[in-house]
Amino acid sequence: MKRIATLAASALIVAAALLQPAAAQDVVRLGTTPEPYPPFINIDPNGKLSGFEIELAEAVCAEAKVKCEWVLQAWEGIIPALLEKKFDAIVASMSITDERRQVVDFSGKYYDSPAMFVGRKDQDIDITAESLNGKTIAVQVSTIHANYLESKFKDVATIKSYDTQENANLDLIAGRVDLVLADSIALEDGLLKTADGADFERKGDTFTDKLMGEGVGFAVRKEDTALRDKLTAAIAGIRANGTYKSIADKYFSFDIYGN
Amino acid sequence: MLESLGLIGFGDGGWGFALLGGALVTIEIAVASYVVGILLGLVGAWAKISGPGWVKAIGAGYTSVVRGVPEILVIFLIYYGGTSAIRSLTALIVPGVDVQIAAFPAAVAALGFIAGAYATEIFRGSLLAIDPGQREAGRALSLRPYQVFGLIVLPQALRLAVPAFGNLWLVVLKDSALISVVGIRDLLGIGQTAALSTRQPFTFYTTVALIFLLISTVSMVAFHLAERRLARGQSSR
Numbered sequence: 001m002k003r004i005a006t007l008a009a010s011a012l013i014v015a016a017a018l019l020q021p022a023a024a025q026d027v028v029r030l031g032t033t034p035e036p037y038p039p040f041i042n043i044d045p046n047g048k049l050s051g052f053e054i055e056l057a058e059a060v061c062a063e064a065k066v067k068c069e070w071v072l073q074a075w076e077g078i079i080p081a082l083l084e085k086k087f088d089a090i091v092a093s094m095s096i097t098d099e100r101r102q103v104v105d106f107s108g109k110y111y112d113s114p115a116m117f118v119g120r121k122d123q124d125i126d127i128t129a130e131s132l133n134g135k136t137i138a139v140q141v142s143t144i145h146a147n148y149l150e151s152k153f154k155d156v157a158t159i160k161s162y163d164t165q166e167n168a169n170l171d172l173i174a175g176r177v178d179l180v181l182a183d184s185i186a187l188e189d190g191l192l193k194t195a196d197g198a199d200f201e202r203k204g205d206t207f208t209d210k211l212m213g214e215g216v217g218f219a220v221r222k223e224d225t226a227l228r229d230k231l232t233a234a235i236a237g238i239r240a241n242g243t244y245k246s247i248a249d250k251y252f253s254f255d256i257y258g259n
Numbered sequence: 260m261l262e263s264l265g266l267i268g269f270g271d272g273g274w275g276f277a278l279l280g281g282a283l284v285t286i287e288i289a290v291a292s293y294v295v296g297i298l299l300g301l302v303g304a305w306a307k308i309s310g311p312g313w314v315k316a317i318g319a320g321y322t323s324v325v326r327g328v329p330e331i332l333v334i335f336l337i338y339y340g341g342t343s344a345i346r347s348l349t350a351l352i353v354p355g356v357d358v359q360i361a362a363f364p365a366a367v368a369a370l371g372f373i374a375g376a377y378a379t380e381i382f383r384g385s386l387l388a389i390d391p392g393q394r395e396a397g398r399a400l401s402l403r404p405y406q407v408f409g410l411i412v413l414p415q416a417l418r419l420a421v422p423a424f425g426n427l428w429l430v431v432l433k434d435s436a437l438i439s440v441v442g443i444r445d446l447l448g449i450g451q452t453a454a455l456s457t458r459q460p461f462t463f464y465t466t467v468a469l470i471f472l473l474i475s476t477v478s479m480v481a482f483h484l485a486e487r488r489l490a491r492g493q494s495s496r
Contacts, residue, residue, distance in 0.1 A: 043452055045277040047444065056404045072443035080339050081442065085346075086362070110413070 027067045028227065030057055031087035032207065034072045038189065039251050040093050051252040056110055057218075059089045059243050062235035079104060082219060088227060090219035095144065097213050105222045107231035108217030112258030114206035115145055116184040118172065118191060122197055127204035132157045138168040138177040140161060144212040145181045145198075165190060172200070179203060185252075208258045215258055262308070266457050267466050274453040281449035282470050288366055289435045290447060293428055295371025298377020307383050318379065325376035331437050337369035338362075338441045366438040374431050381427065386412065387421035418489045425482035429475055436471075446470060 036042050040053040049070055062070035071087040082090050082104060089107075096106045117137075119125050125135065133248065135155045137187040141161040149159050158213045164180055169191045172180045180187065184206045191197040208215075218231045238244045239257070248256050300438035306318035325333060327448050342360045389412050397407035438449030450467035454460040 034448060036452065036456045043456060045272065045274045045453070047277065071442070072444065074440050074448075076440060077339075077442070083430070084339050084342055084440075207490075 002003040020047055028061065028064075028071060028089060029071050029087035030061075030071050030089050031071045031078060031082060032090075033074045033075045033078065033092045033191045034084055035075060037093055039185070052256070053093060053111075053216075053245065055247050055250075056238075056244070059238050059247060060110070060231060061220075062232045063241075063243070064230050066230070079219070082221060085221075088220065089231065093216050095213040096215060096217050097144075100219065103222075103224070104219040105219040105228050107220065107228050108235050109217045109258070110235050111256045112208050112215030113185045113256060114208045114254075114258060115148070115181060115212060116187060116206040117179045117181050117199050117203040118178045118187050119203045121201045122199075123178065125203050129153065129156050132179075134158075135178040136160055136176070138162060138171055140165045140168055140182060142179050143182075144230065145183070148209055148211045149181055156237040169196075206254065263266065263428060266453070266459060266462060267487065274449070274457075278470065281444060281446040282474070285369060285432070285435050285446040286474065288304040288363070288370065288438060288443070289365040289428075289432045290369035292374055292435065293431045295367060296374025296378045296427070296431065299371060299375025300382050303375060303379030304382030304386055304472065307379065308386060323380050325373055326380075330373050330434055331440070334366075334437055334441065336342050336370040337372060338365050338472045341365070344489065362413050362441060362443050366435075366441060370434055370438065373434065374427060377427050377430070378424075381420050382407065382416070385416040385423070386443055388419055389415050418493075421486050421489055422427060425479065425486070428478055428482065432478070433471070471473075 032041060032054070034043060036051075038051065038053050041049065042051040042054075043049055054070075058068060071088070073081045073086060075092065078090055078092060078094075081087065081098070090104075094100070094111060099222060100106075117125075117127055125131055129164075132153055136158040137149060137153065138160050139149050139162070141163060144159060146159075149157075153159070158166075160171070160177055165186060168177075168180050168182070169187075171177050172191075173196050180191075184202075187202075190203075218228075220228045220231070235244075244257065265273060267274055267278065290343045303318050303321060306314045307322070310318060342365060346358060346361060393411050393415065394407055397411045402410065435445060436447040439445050439451065442448075446467055454463040457463070
């Protein structure tokens with residue numbers, strides 16, 4: 001009997017060592033991915049995070065007067081980890097979509113990177129139904145951009161879907177399609193700024209549309225409405241006091257917040 | 260080439276220290292899971308050999324389920340499912356208290372649970388390989404049952420089990436790389452971040468592979484020495 005009591009006591013001690021009390025309410029743990037997503041998220045050899053999204057989230061925390069800590073979690077498991085309270089909010093360029101709304105709740109958006117069309121410099125194309133008539137447009141399959149093309153230009157242009165953005169870009173370079181439509185920052189970094197992109201340019205303006213989601217926000221657990229509202233208010237706060245603009249201007253030459 | 264060496268080096272902007280830190284985390288997780296696995300294996304082997312019927316059934320269920328399900332799935336089940344189960348349990352006992360399980364113990368629990376199933380079979384096999392006459396001889400000397408087990412059966416069984424345990428160690432070491440999916444900054448996790456940040460996947464994955472190879476080579480030598488020591492006094496066959 002005594003031995004059982006000793007055993008139980010040591011098991012309790014071990015358990016106490018392994019279980020840590022949940023973080024106090026005034027510390028907000030932000031979950032982000034260890035996979036870099038420049039220029040939004042970068043990570044250096046010392047594990048230090050940087051990038052637009054990181055700076056912005058820290059500014060939001062300061063505005064909301066909460067202490068924030070970063071937690072790294074691979075993208076694949078980031079929503080389950082949020083639901084399991086490994087952290088309290090996701091900061092990982094997660095687009096606000098109705099599908100995700102079924103499991104998590106979102107703050108107001110903090111950026112909305114616009115989409116753009118890219119085509120050959122020597123080809124004169126406007127982004128209108130008349131000008132796109134008979135053209136072929138490449139897009140990555142099952143993206144917000146593919147949905148947009150399907151509902152806007154299905155009747156006038158041929159839409160070619162690709163498994164990856166890289167393959168869509170390669171077919172544009174090879175001349176098999178006239179245009180690609182994708183996230184403007186992804187196209188800027190992945191095509192226009194590369195050596196292969198020298199002959200290509202943006203066609204028309206960068207743009208956003210309801211069909212392409214509602215931008216990127218903090219994802220929180222559905223029951224954490226207080227945190228959600230606090231973050232939404234803080235985003236509005238830094239928008240109003242100029243902090244948002246001074247951070248965004250370091251990274252982008254256009255308005256990353258969108259409309 | 261020189262540029263790549265700078266990236267995996269220890270200078271400014273080099274990932275050398277980060278990779279070493281990751282290697283240390285990998286070794287810590289692997290050793291801890293291995294110890295947990297061996298302890299579970301001892302219990303499991305006892306359950307399957309001499310436990311009462313229902314204990315035998317649990318032991319059989321444990322080894323067949325764990326060995327029959329992909330390891331990454333067991334990790335997800337324990338990391339996500341297990342922690343929420345423990346949370347609900349503590350909430351029942353002490354209402355209003357919300358506990359969190361840190362990533363490291365959760366990872367060790369998951370990997371140890373997997374290793375335990377394999378260790379169970381290793382122990383069971385080597386214990387059964389000891390001639391029943393040895394136990395009888397022990398009883399004839401009026402040794403107590405735990406003395407028969409600890410002084411006669413276990414030392415001989417261990418000698419048989421060491422090669423298989425060397426093998427299990429290598430498996431646990433490699434399985435520890437699976438844990439980077441739950442966000443632990445182990446060797447592979449750091450290597451992945453470095454590969455994506457620098458856009459030099461080949462450089463970093465090769466480096467990670469070489470570090471794993473170094474760890475496994477050193478441990479194989481250690482197991483070889485242990486085997487020789489345990490076999491001392493045996494005629495070489």
